Amino acid sequence: MSSRTHGTPTNAPGRGERTARTGRIGSLAARIEARTPAHRDRAVDGLRALALLAVPTGHWLLGGFTLSADGAIHNASPLSAFGGFAPVSWILQMLGIFFLVGGCSSVLSYGKRTGSSRAWLKGRIARLGRPVLGVTAVWALLLPLLHLGFGVPGDTLRTASTLVVQPLWFVGVYTVVTALTPLCVRAAERAGVWAAAPLLGTVAVVDLLRYGPYADSMPSWLSVLNILPGWLFAYQLGVSWGLGRVTRRHAWGLLVGGAVLFAVLLLVFGYPASMVGVPGEARTNSHPPSLLVLALAAAQSGAAVLLRDRLGRLLRRPALWAPVVVVNLSAMTILCWHQTAMLAAAIPASYAGELPGLTTAPDTIGWIVARLAWMPLFAGLLVLVGRYARGFESPWARTGTARRAVAGLLAAGFAVFALGLA
Numbered sequence: 001m002s003s004r005t006h007g008t009p010t011n012a013p014g015r016g017e018r019t020a021r022t023g024r025i026g027s028l029a030a031r032i033e034a035r036t037p038a039h040r041d042r043a044v045d046g047l048r049a050l051a052l053l054a055v056p057t058g059h060w061l062l063g064g065f066t067l068s069a070d071g072a073i074h075n076a077s078p079l080s081a082f083g084g085f086a087p088v089s090w091i092l093q094m095l096g097i098f099f100l101v102g103g104c105s106s107v108l109s110y111g112k113r114t115g116s117s118r119a120w121l122k123g124r125i126a127r128l129g130r131p132v133l134g135v136t137a138v139w140a141l142l143l144p145l146l147h148l149g150f151g152v153p154g155d156t157l158r159t160a161s162t163l164v165v166q167p168l169w170f171v172g173v174y175t176v177v178t179a180l181t182p183l184c185v186r187a188a189e190r191a192g193v194w195a196a197a198p199l200l201g202t203v204a205v206v207d208l209l210r211y212g213p214y215a216d217s218m219p220s221w222l223s224v225l226n227i228l229p230g231w232l233f234a235y236q237l238g239v240s241w242g243l244g245r246v247t248r249r250h251a252w253g254l255l256v257g258g259a260v261l262f263a264v265l266l267l268v269f270g271y272p273a274s275m276v277g278v279p280g281e282a283r284t285n286s287h288p289p290s291l292l293v294l295a296l297a298a299a300q301s302g303a304a305v306l307l308r309d310r311l312g313r314l315l316r317r318p319a320l321w322a323p324v325v326v327v328n329l330s331a332m333t334i335l336c337w338h339q340t341a342m343l344a345a346a347i348p349a350s351y352a353g354e355l356p357g358l359t360t361a362p363d364t365i366g367w368i369v370a371r372l373a374w375m376p377l378f379a380g381l382l383v384l385v386g387r388y389a390r391g392f393e394s395p396w397a398r399t400g401t402a403r404r405a406v407a408g409l410l411a412a413g414f415a416v417f418a419l420g421l422a
Contacts, residue, residue: 029322041108042321043312044101047304049327051098055167056338058092060378061371062276063163064362065346072155073350075162078362078371079278085368086273093275093286095170096234096297097304102174103238106181107188117182124178127393131332132171134392135340136411139164143417146347156347161418163339169287171335173227177235184232184239192245193254196236199229200294207291211269211283223288230289234297246305255302262295332393333386341382345374 036042062085065073079085106124113120139161146152177184187195206226209218237254240246265271271292277284285292315321327334346358354360357370 026319029318032322032325033318036321036325041104041312042315042324043308044104045328046311046315046324047097048101048105048331049324051094051101052327052331052334054092054094055335056341056378056382057375058089058276059163059167059339060342060375061092062089063342064367064371065159065350065359066361067350067354067359068155070153070155071350072153073159073346073359074155075159075279076362077276077279078368079274079276081363082368083273086275089275090296093293093296094300095231096293096300099174099177099231099234099297100238100241100301100304102178103181103184103235103240104242105238106178106235107185107239107242110181110185121179121181125175126395128171128175128178128332130395131336131389131392132168133407133411134389135164135336136168136414137407138389139340140410140414140417143414152347156350158417158420160343160347161414163343165415165418167335167339171332173231176228177232180232180235181239184236185243187236188240188243188245193237193240193250195240196233199233199236200291200298202226202229203233203289203291203294226288226290230293233294234301237298237301241301241305248306251302251305253302254298255306258295258298258300258302262292262299265292265295330386330390330393333390334382336392337385337389338378338382341385342378344381344385345377 062077062079064076064078066076067073079089109124110117110120143157143161147154147157184195191197203226206222209215210222237246266273271290272278272281272283272285274281275285275293275296277287284290315324349355349358352359357367357372357374360367360370362368362371
């Protein structure tokens with residue numbers, strides 16, 4: 001009797017706290033549900049959230065560090081040691097989905113604009129630019145503080161700068177394709193889903209020139225020609241989708257055709273299996289995008305269109321819909337700051353020596369297991385950083401011209417350092 005008497009008060013507060021916490025989460029989900037407009041396309045938002053979360057997951061899982069004798073950290077990848085790990089990158093490489101839903105959302109927003117196309121585009125670019133300016137300006141201030149105040153090695157700072165800049169190229173490309181929305185709309189209105197075909201053909205021709213029988217005589221800059229059509233492909237599909245010009249038959253064609261092309265490029269034409277760059281490899285699929293990236297994007301786009309209705313019904317559940325809303329509201333924060341979250345763990349850890357899964361070479365199964373164990377910490381740090389960094393996504397109404405100019409100069413200085421121009 002005594003043990004029961006003593007046990008009840010000990011356990012009761014724990015149950016009470018859990019009940020209260022569950023109640024708060026349920027209340028938040030209910031409020032989000034109540035504020036969601038009836039016309040909101042939940043499937044598109046769900047796909048965007050999935051693609052967003054794939055970015056930090058991929059970078060945290062497929063990017064590692066090694067520790068040099070002077071205590072500096074350097075980039076490394078488990079893909080260098082585990083070639084069979086490449087299929088994981090097929091799942092985590094969801095930029096095709098991101099551009100697809102981006103095109104779909106942009107055309108819907110563009111159709112509802114009340115001002116000029118220029119005003120619409122200016123608003124879109126400002127939403128993309130503020131968080132980028134914020135993260136680069138903050139890191140410009142952090143670099144001398146970490147080096148002079150805490151003795152962080154210069155090589156560590158260069159590694160960190162590279163990782164911070166790494167996701168930001170996407171924002172630049174996305175800004176350019178967003179600026180082409182009016183042209184994409186006209187193309188989709190005329191040709192429907194087939195408006196994306198010339199983009200696929202352009203990338204195929206460039207790949208033939210740079211990898212074909214005359215590759216040795218081709219200039220090194222030729223691959224740059226793939227950047228715009230390579231990423232515009234899925235965006236154009238998204239614009240056509242948003243205009244209702246992609247049917248289920250088209251979706252099946254994209255899914256099957258993309259999958260077949262993907263297999264042929266891998267098995268017959270010897271494209272690298274990894275969808276991300278592997279240190280030491282001469283060829284990469286993603287920078288700039290190869291035809292393999294477009295094949296994957298086509299298959300992903302077809303699957304997304306086919307699953308739209310089912311996903312939309314699933315996200316009618318408030319408990320599932322609420323996280324999607326939170327992720328979408330923090331989209332640019334996640335993109336811009338997730339590498340900072342990982343570095344917030346790795347840089348202090350470098351002073352402790354080699355920690356499995358964090359500062360040890362990613363060349364063993366043990367590293368993979370340990371890295372999976374570290375990822376909840378990275379996620380927690382991202383949430384913590386995001387609480388303060390998310391302010392960069394809001395309009396800078398109280399930021400004067402002088403402060404914006406200073407932020408711009410700091411960002412430019414960081415870019416010079418990160419790109420190795422200093």
